[in-house]
Amino acid sequence: MSVHGIDTGKIHEASASVLRDAHLQDAYKSSTLRLYTERLHAIESVPGFERLRQRGRALKREVIEHLDEYASQFADGVEHNGGKVHWALTGEEVCSIVLKIVKDADATEVVKAKTMVGEEVGLNHYLESAGIRGIESDLGELIVQLADERPAHIVAPAIHKTRQDVSNLFVKHFQSEKTEEPERLTAIARRALRECFARARVGLSGANFAVAETGSIVLVENEGNIRFSTTAPRVHIALIGVEKIIPRFEDLAVFLRLLPRSGTGQKLTAYTSILTGPRRSGEDGPEEMHVLLIDNGRVEMLADEKMREALYCIRCGACLNACPVYRKIGGHAYGWVYSGPIGALVTPSLVGLGTARELPFASSLCGACREVCPVQINIPDLLLHLRGKSQDLPPVAKPAGAPVSERGSMRFWAFVMLRPWLYSFGSSLARLGQRLYARNQWIRKLPVYPASQWTDGRDFPALAKRTFRKRWKHL
Amino acid sequence: MAPSRPRVSLFITCLGDQFFPEVGEAAVKVLRRLGVEVTFNPAQTCCGQPAFNTGYRQEARAVARRVLDIFEDAEYIVAPSGSCTTMVRVFYPELFSDDPALEAKAKKLGERLFEFSEFLVKVMKVTDVGASFPHRVTYHDSCHLLRELKIESEPRALLHAVRGLDMVEMQDFKLCCGFGGTFSVKFPEVSVAMGEDKLQAAIQSGAEYLVANDSGCLMHLAGLIHRKSLPVRTLHLAELLAAQE
Numbered sequence: 001m002s003v004h005g006i007d008t009g010k011i012h013e014a015s016a017s018v019l020r021d022a023h024l025q026d027a028y029k030s031s032t033l034r035l036y037t038e039r040l041h042a043i044e045s046v047p048g049f050e051r052l053r054q055r056g057r058a059l060k061r062e063v064i065e066h067l068d069e070y071a072s073q074f075a076d077g078v079e080h081n082g083g084k085v086h087w088a089l090t091g092e093e094v095c096s097i098v099l100k101i102v103k104d105a106d107a108t109e110v111v112k113a114k115t116m117v118g119e120e121v122g123l124n125h126y127l128e129s130a131g132i133r134g135i136e137s138d139l140g141e142l143i144v145q146l147a148d149e150r151p152a153h154i155v156a157p158a159i160h161k162t163r164q165d166v167s168n169l170f171v172k173h174f175q176s177e178k179t180e181e182p183e184r185l186t187a188i189a190r191r192a193l194r195e196c197f198a199r200a201r202v203g204l205s206g207a208n209f210a211v212a213e214t215g216s217i218v219l220v221e222n223e224g225n226i227r228f229s230t231t232a233p234r235v236h237i238a239l240i241g242v243e244k245i246i247p248r249f250e251d252l253a254v255f256l257r258l259l260p261r262s263g264t265g266q267k268l269t270a271y272t273s274i275l276t277g278p279r280r281s282g283e284d285g286p287e288e289m290h291v292l293l294i295d296n297g298r299v300e301m302l303a304d305e306k307m308r309e310a311l312y313c314i315r316c317g318a319c320l321n322a323c324p325v326y327r328k329i330g331g332h333a334y335g336w337v338y339s340g341p342i343g344a345l346v347t348p349s350l351v352g353l354g355t356a357r358e359l360p361f362a363s364s365l366c367g368a369c370r371e372v373c374p375v376q377i378n379i380p381d382l383l384l385h386l387r388g389k390s391q392d393l394p395p396v397a398k399p400a401g402a403p404v405s406e407r408g409s410m411r412f413w414a415f416v417m418l419r420p421w422l423y424s425f426g427s428s429l430a431r432l433g434q435r436l437y438a439r440n441q442w443i444r445k446l447p448v449y450p451a452s453q454w455t456d457g458r459d460f461p462a463l464a465k466r467t468f469r470k471r472w473k474h475l
Numbered sequence: 476m477a478p479s480r481p482r483v484s485l486f487i488t489c490l491g492d493q494f495f496p497e498v499g500e501a502a503v504k505v506l507r508r509l510g511v512e513v514t515f516n517p518a519q520t521c522c523g524q525p526a527f528n529t530g531y532r533q534e535a536r537a538v539a540r541r542v543l544d545i546f547e548d549a550e551y552i553v554a555p556s557g558s559c560t561t562m563v564r565v566f567y568p569e570l571f572s573d574d575p576a577l578e579a580k581a582k583k584l585g586e587r588l589f590e591f592s593e594f595l596v597k598v599m600k601v602t603d604v605g606a607s608f609p610h611r612v613t614y615h616d617s618c619h620l621l622r623e624l625k626i627e628s629e630p631r632a633l634l635h636a637v638r639g640l641d642m643v644e645m646q647d648f649k650l651c652c653g654f655g656g657t658f659s660v661k662f663p664e665v666s667v668a669m670g671e672d673k674l675q676a677a678i679q680s681g682a683e684y685l686v687a688n689d690s691g692c693l694m695h696l697a698g699l700i701h702r703k704s705l706p707v708r709t710l711h712l713a714e715l716l717a718a719q720e
């Protein structure tokens with residue numbers, strides 16, 4: 001699996017290989033269950049958590065419906081505070097703006113705090129090919145960077161790595177002692193990172209929230225590396241997807257209660273940083289603060305009235321932890337930066353539905369995601385919406401072994417279902433046909449794709465000897 | 476108050492008609508036991524969910540359009556499936572949202588259409604339907620029933636009133652079984668893996684029977700049980716409530 005390309009088309013192969021990997025199965029199962037359970041405990045202590053979710057949703061809706069106004073208000077605020085705002089329409093623009101800032105600062109290294117939008121635009125790769133080293137300072141991000149992988153989870157990038165995996169990576173890259181004690185592993189990472197913090201001229205972060213009213217950037221974390229990356233270097237660059245904006249400072253009272261509880265099951269993360277402009281005289285902090293306001297496909301999402309709702313997402317990862325499909329196939333199988341239910345929504349919108357058309361189908365539509373979403377995004381409904389849109393695209397080639405295309409079979413199905421006489425006739429015919437396959441009312445192998453996909457892993461019941469409608473006459 | 480002699484038009488569902496007629500028979504038996512007058516309109520075929528679930532809205536709409544007409548005059552409509560009830564009550568209005576007349580018709584139908592356990596508890600106001608079933612049973616919440624229709628306590632109340640029945644809950648009982656309609660053939664390995672987890676939980680609970688209200692989930696789980704010879708059986712709630720062992 002490539003770290004740089006888009007592999008959304010390989011979801012079937014990738015899922016199958018994760019399912020066969022007992023090590024990964026254990027890692028995903030135990031980590032997601034732990035996060036899921038801790039979230040449940042954390043919300044118990046908040047009376048009216050449902051009302052808080054409604055409020056969070058209403059606030060995000062307000063911003064998304066008036067994004068142009070709130071974005072300019074935020075940008076004005078940043079400039080007013082002494083920061084510099086850069087509008088970036090595409091991923092390439094993000095990368096080239098960052099590179100220019102880094103070069104202007106005479107830097108050859110950038111200390112990076114966790115940023116998903118940075119992953120989205122392929123920043124590390126871009127900087128690397130320009131001779132700039134991007135050093136991940138988030139422990140999870142560092143681990144996946146050393147492993148040359150993508151984050152496997154929105155908030156826990158190395159969720160699929162065990163202590164042993166981490167130990168092996170550290171031995172290989174830092175020539176460290178071999179240990180599986182979490183404290184010692186953290187100490188190894190800290191030693192490696194402190195040096196970088198001390199010498200780096202440029203620090204780069206994402207943002208959890210951008211407050212329109214004050215032009216502030218809000219970052220939550222547990223390791224302290226974000227505070228380091230955003231305050232120690234002379235220059236701070238913040239990458240912010242435009243959907244991260246919230247209206248007022250006081251709205252943090254809602255979101256700071258929603259995010260950590262939903263994401264990691266914490267009442268509050270260990271560090272919450274609110275950055276309002278670069279240093280003022282007599283203060284610590286960066287001399288320059290650059291804020292990139294990034295579109296990269298978001299405005300197009302806004303154009304689809306239904307998909308707009310996916311922009312409410314505050315990237316807590318709760319839907320991944322709750323999703324029975326994510327628990328089985330993990331993050332990388334989704335083939336790009338965002339995974340799980342929200343990834344299945346966001347990825348097709350950002351990389352194109354044609355490229356990622358399989359993703360909306362990678363869900364049993366069970367709705368566990370919607371149940372935990374802190375801003376109540378109706379994820380199953382949006383997945384259904386994308387499924388509908390994907391059938392408006394030019395059809396894909398029919399799979400090997402399929403007698404007709406999916407569209408053809410659905411048309412045929414509707415043709416039959418609209419004609420009860422044909423439905424009855426067809427069902428009698430099928431009863432004759434199944435004699436070749438059924439034994440004791442079970443079928444072990446169905447001959448035709450996609451039905452054959454069913455019997456690869458389970459038996460299929462034979463049609464009942466007599467339909468209900470026939471039996472009804474004697475009831 | 477429950478209506479004195481309610482008239483129910485049975486929405487048998489395509490799976491119920493073709494694969495599991497005994498579920499429909501059991502539903503009829505239970506309803507009649509409670510004094511309900513049951514009718515069946517043979518013009519019915521399918522609710523349209525397979526197409527809707529896969530994104531073929533035009534095809535789904537054509538099939539759904541017929542359902543609106545078939546049950547137009549029925550007092551109550553009862554379906555032994557949470558998923559088909561969801562299709563009508565939740566997704567039909569969405570499917571017809573661009574046509575106010577059809578949308579209104581869909582909403583009206585959704586108000587008169589009930590899932591089997593929901594009808595018994597909410598409309599008939601009964602929990603004890605005179606069943607006896609001396610076995611250990613666990614209940615699987617099918618996802619549409621649980622999360623779209625919010626029906627969680629009704630089937631459990633019915634089970635608790637069954638004579639001789641020993642009810643146990645599975646671990647992670649709200650977790651999807653992996654059926655998911657066409658998901659089951661689009662992502663068969665994932666679907667099977669999820670089903671295996673569900674059945675492990677059922678077996679660990681010590682139950683002889685896993686009971687649910689959706690033939691889709693049950694078909695998927697029973698297929699896995701049969702393939703792997705697992706020590707648990709599936710049963711539709713209607714069949715259990717018809718039993719008087």
